[in-house]
Amino acid sequence: MSALLAGDPSRTVAMVDEPVVAGSPEQVVGRPDALLDAGVDRIGIWPFPSESFAGQLTTLADDVLPHLCRR
Structure with missing residues (x-):
């Protein structure tokens, strides 16, 4: 890991950002596909911040998962 961090910082950011899915339901829907x-x-699924856990799971269930279930 330290070798990775000592390299190009933009590569490290890309490695973290590429697999992360975050944003509004509209922004998130296409990323899992x-x-x-x-x-x-x-x-x-790791809802963050945890104090809005229930609301995030409701949004996920109502606005994101139905799009994935069509696969």
Whole structure:
């Protein structure tokens, strides 16, 4: 890891940002499809910040997951 961090900082940022899905439902809907198309077979959910956990799961269930279930 230290070798990675000692390299190009933009590469480190890209490695963190590429697999992360975050944003409004409209921004998020297409990202899981792109990850699945790239060969990802599991997607973990980590709502953040935790004090809005229930609201985030409701939004995920209502506005994002229905789009993924069409696959």
